[in-house]
Amino acid sequence: MKKLLLATTLLALSAGFASANVVRLATEGAYPPFNLIDDKGEVGGFEREFGDEICKRAALECTWSTNEWDSIIPNLQSGNYDVIVAGMSITDERKKVIDFTQDYYPPTPSAFVAASADADCKTGVVSAQVSTIQAAHVAETGMSLLEFPTPDETVAAVRNGEALCVFADSDYLRPLVNESNGALMFVGEPVSIGGGVGMGLRQSDQELKGKLDAAITAMKADGTLNTMIEKYFGPEGLKY
Incomplete structure (x- = not known):
């Protein structure tokens, strides 16, 4: 019953x-x-x-x-x-x-953003949001990965020197770069994933x-x- x-x-x-x-x-x-x-x-x-x-x-x-x-x-x-x-x-x-x-x-391509035009992301720490295709790509390519729960924390890590570069969707990064007055810039080549x-x-x-x-x-x-x-x-x- x-x-x-x-x-x-x-x-x-x-x-x-x-x-x-x-x-x-x-x-x-x-x-x-x-x-x-x-x-x-x-x-x-x-x-x-x-x-x-x-x-x-x-x-x-x-x-x-x-x-x-x-x-x-x-x-x-x-x-x-x-x-x-x-x-x-x-x-x-x-x-x-x-x-x-x-x-x-x-x-949409993913991109690297740094605080310096001569930053070589392959040689430094790269920040990315946890559980994203960008974090997986950084790990798979052997770069030094620093993960954060939220996307704004990944960008903050570059601003405060915790990371050399941030790797994220270019559409997310573009307005941040445009509004940074030269403090942030795209470096390297875009990467197509996803x-x-x-x-x-x-x-x-x-x-x-x-x-x-x-x-x-x-x-x-x-x-x-x-x-x-x-x-x-x-x-x-x-x-x-």
Whole structure:
């Protein structure tokens, strides 16, 4: 009887979720212009506008929350939310544990930034955010890696001399370099890693993935996504 009641309860909960079409979106809130916390204490940035538009087109009621980057995949797997919208690059390694929609931001090169134009990043400490494709690349190439929980800490490490260079998405670093008045600069050559940015979701949520993919396809087709990218990333932003 207990098993029957439990099964009935689970079925009712599942039906309620499906009928309500409520999807819980999670982001980091610390990676502008992809995502940030605005002056009102709310999620903002490119991915907030993008996510809201996706939910509108897919006829989904969506809520937003933030989660620290290092635990953002485990908490998706644990059911604390349904979709990651956090500047996450699509990689084969991540696809072993979660699924992705098609990319909504094209593959963008990663770059090194230092406080001196003659900095040789291969010979010094390189800072990167933990659990990112940049941190993995630094480790794999044998450079000295110093990891931090948040992206702003990786840049601060260069400013205060803890690291010689920071390695991150060029789109994240570009405004910081432009606003530094010459204190920060790109060094070396850009590095292409990752397969574009996608929405992460549980491998079992294929129906939801289909709805999200259809909405992304429509936004690409009618130019809405390109307009949104230029709004937040400027003319340098990669487009479809």
